Amino acid sequence: MVAARDLHRTYTMGRAEVHALAGVTLDIAEGAFIAVMGPSGSGKSTLLNLIGGLDRASVGSLRVAGQEITTLDENGLAFYRRRVCGFIFQSFNLVSSMTALQNVEFPLVFARVPRAERTRRARYLLDAVGLGDRVGHRPTELSGGEQQRVAVARALANSPRVLLADEPTGNLDSHTGAEIMALLGRAHQEAHLTLLMVTHDPGVAAHAQQILRMRDGQIQID
Amino acid sequence: MTFGDWLRTVWSNLNRMRGRVILTAFGVVIGTTAVMVLVSLGAGLQRSAMGSLGGISNLKRINVTSASSGYEVAMAAPSGKEAAAGSRNRPKLLTEAALTEIRALPGVAAVIPLEQFMGGNLRFRNAFGYAEILGVTPEALAQLDLTVEAGSADLARGQMVIGSQVKDNFWDEQKGRSMNIETLLGEILSIEGMRYLSDQPEPSTRTWRYNVVGVLASSGQSDNQVFISQREVQGMNEWLAGRRIDRTRDGYERVIVQAADTDEVEAIQQSIRDMGFTAYSDLDAVRQLNTFFGVLQAVLGSIGAIALLVAALGIVNTLSMAILERTREIGLMKALGARNHDVMLVFLGEAACIGLLGGVLGVAIGWGISSAANVVIGSLLGQSNGAVSGIFGAGSTDFVYTPFWLPPFAIVFATLIGLLSGVYPALRAATLDPLRALKYE
Structure with missing residues (x-):
């Protein structure tokens, strides 16, 4: 599903060059559930962002779902994010002026899905994450766990093939975090999608089928 | 993004910053009102002058x-x-x-x-x-x-x-x-x-x-x-x-x-002159008068346009603020698959909408002021003797006259000003790096 070959990502910060990724080569099978762990600055978020098409590699090749994405232009990347990826962020990133339903519908707006179909799908997903009775609430009226559930529903709205979660439980207490992990596990199984999750928490990482450890921009071989 | 979604998004975004939108649009209202009233005043003077000239001459x-x-x-x-x-x-x-x-x-x-x-x-x-x-x-x-x-x-x-x-x-x-x-x-x-x-x-x-x-x-x-x-x-x-x-x-x-027909006077006149005769018509005078009033209207209109220009700066300012506030949201839109041009269209739409709202309101107020001015001037002249109203030409009671093309022109112009003001903020929003935008605090 994901095939990276000698992937580099270099940032310039002032005069210094930071090698966030320094030659990553890896293959992830379709349907895998992988946790990426490592200390801060080890490049795990950078890897996730590259796979999600939010950032561009400096050098190297990256194929996702059979498509080389390092050569895509802006519109091609937008299309890729819309069709292939689903994102879950540590800080939820819900639009505060929108209801839960509207937040889940939001990605479908850019995919030009008709309104009725959009609403139907968003309701179904909110039901599935256990917020069927909260569709009209705004993010400020929801608890942290509920907000992240909305975000999970939103990430699933486009029926992505790769779900990318960057510290999905980082802002939640352990109990709520476990609930979200159960939800993600269920989504992974039912939707048969490839799930890539960055986390610091070994307990959370334990939900994954495989753990990828990173250090200094490279993958550590156990 | 479909047209309907675009419209809904623009509207809900404007609604979200309602207070600022109203204040910003008010600048456009003032500019549009000024354009309306001043150009109408010029047109009214022109019509009065033409009216009195028409009384003493046969333009054909x-x-x-x-x-x-x-x-x-x-x-x-x-x-x-x-x-x-x-x-x-x-x-x-x-x-x-x-x-x-x-x-x-x-x-x-x-x-x-x-x-x-x-x-x-x-x-x-x-x-x-x-x-x-x-x-x-x-x-x-x-x-x-x-x-x-x-x-x-x-x-x-x-x-x-x-x-x-x-x-x-x-x-x-x-x-x-x-x-x-x-x-x-x-x-x-x-x-x-x-x-x-x-x-x-x-x-x-x-x-x-x-x-x-x-x-x-x-x-x-x-x-x-x-x-x-x-x-x-x-x-x-x-x-x-x-x-x-x-x-x-x-x-x-x-x-x-x-x-x-008066349209043919000029050509006929030229043909007769080419034959070697002297030809004169009152249309010559009318033409000079028209040129003068054309310039007058342009000058008066420009004064209003300056007010609109100031309003345009207000729109740029309001939208730039909106981008700062919505940076994360813009990043999110992009992460969810919005193209650069989707983002750009949303901001351009908001800018044009502020222009449109201000334009429509400005035309309404300008029209109201023009009508009120006609009533007030009319009654003032009515109290004095008839000789004074003679200055404004026989039969013409409108001193401020709004030509039929002015209201649509003013609305389109205000909308265009809004649209143009939106270009810079919209480009900035569209080209934001999604990753940085998402991390923006």
């Missing part, structure tokens, strides 16, 4: 004279080589052949030769009066758009039709004051001619008597003219010159060419 009428007649020789002098040649050659005459040529020009409705008597004055009882004495063919009055207000238009032998103000032009020599005449209809007017012939030492005089059978409705140009039959005036001129006159050979002094 072209006066044609032979280049040889009177002082107009100097004015009509052709330039360059022609001038040198023209001074030696005999000037072209308004003969029947020339009239036929003019008649054949496209857009000419009528060609009316005028026989003018310059050798004498009018007399009524003890008073002498001034008026242009013109000889015309029977159908000429109708061709000149002249209508009879009282009496008939029958120019039979010994009969005369006079302009509406001729009665006010008589001076009583014995009493030393102007005569107060109710009407001349049915009275006898005489024309007293005086001629100097080179072989006679003393001038000789002659008097022709006419029955006033008709008084014309006021038309401006013809108010101080009297009309008698062409044949009779030619007879007077033959007496004056002491020889027979053959107009087919000698040409007419003056011909009026009536155009079918």
Whole structure:
């Protein structure tokens, strides 16, 4: 599903060059559930962002779902994010002026899905994450766990093939975090999608089928 | 993003920053109102001026004279080589052949030769009066758009039709004051001619008597003219010159060419000048006046446009603030698959919408102010005497006049200003790096 070959990502910060990724080569099978762990600055978020098409590699090749994405232009990347990826962020990133339903519908707006179909799908997903009775609430009226559930529903709205979660439980207490992990596990199984999750928490990482450890921009071989 | 979604997104975003949108749009309102009121004021003044000019002139009428007649020789002098040649050659005459040529020009409705008597004055009882004495063919009055207000238009032998103000032009020599005449209809007017012939030492005089059978409705140009039959005036001129006159050979002094439409006056005028005659119409004056008012409106409009420009800066400011506030949201939109141009269209839409809202409101307020101004000025002038309103032209009661094209133009213009103000913020929003935008605090 994901095939990276000698992937580099270099940032310039002032005069210094930071090698966030320094030659990553890896293959992830379709349907895998992988946790990426490592200390801060080890490049795990950078890897996730590259796979999600939010950032561009400096050098190297990256194929996702059979498509080389390092050569895509802006519109091609937008299309890729819309069709292939689903994102879950540590800080939820819900639009505060929108209801839960509207937040889940939001990605479908850019995919030009008709309104009725959009609403139907968003309701179904909110039901599935256990917020069927909260569709009209705004993010400020929801608890942290509920907000992240909305975000999970939103990430699933486009029926992505790769779900990318960057510290999905980082802002939640352990109990709520476990609930979200159960939800993600269920989504992974039912939707048969490839799930890539960055986390610091070994307990959370334990939900994954495989753990990828990173250090200094490279993958550590156990 | 579909059009409907775009519209909903724009609207909900504006709604979210309602307070600022209203304040920003208010700048556009002021600018649009200024454009509306000032341009309407210019247009109103123009219409009033045109109205009063229209009252004294027939804009379809072209006066044609032979280049040889009177002082107009100097004015009509052709330039360059022609001038040198023209001074030696005999000037072209308004003969029947020339009239036929003019008649054949496209857009000419009528060609009316005028026989003018310059050798004498009018007399009524003890008073002498001034008026242009013109000889015309029977159908000429109708061709000149002249209508009879009282009496008939029958120019039979010994009969005369006079302009509406001729009665006010008589001076009583014995009493030393102007005569107060109710009407001349049915009275006898005489024309007293005086001629100097080179072989006679003393001038000789002659008097022709006419029955006033008709008084014309006021038309401006013809108010101080009297009309008698062409044949009779030619007879007077033959007496004056002491020889027979053959107009087919000698040409007419003056011909009026009536155009079918004012649009064609200019072309006809040019063709006649190209033939070598002098042609003048009141449209020349109208054109100059139009140019003047065009400039006036542009200047007044620019003042309003400056206000709109300031409003545009407000829009740029408001949207730039909105981008800062919505940076994370823009990043999210991109992460969820929005293209750069989706983001750009949303911001452009918001900017154009602020312009549109301000424009519509500005047009409404501008229209209200214009209407109110008309009522106020109207009542102020109504209290003073009628002479003042004469400045603004007869019949026109609107001092501030909104041309039909102005409201749609003002709305489109305000929207465009909004759209243009949105370009810079929209480009900035569209090209935000999604990753940085998502991390923006």
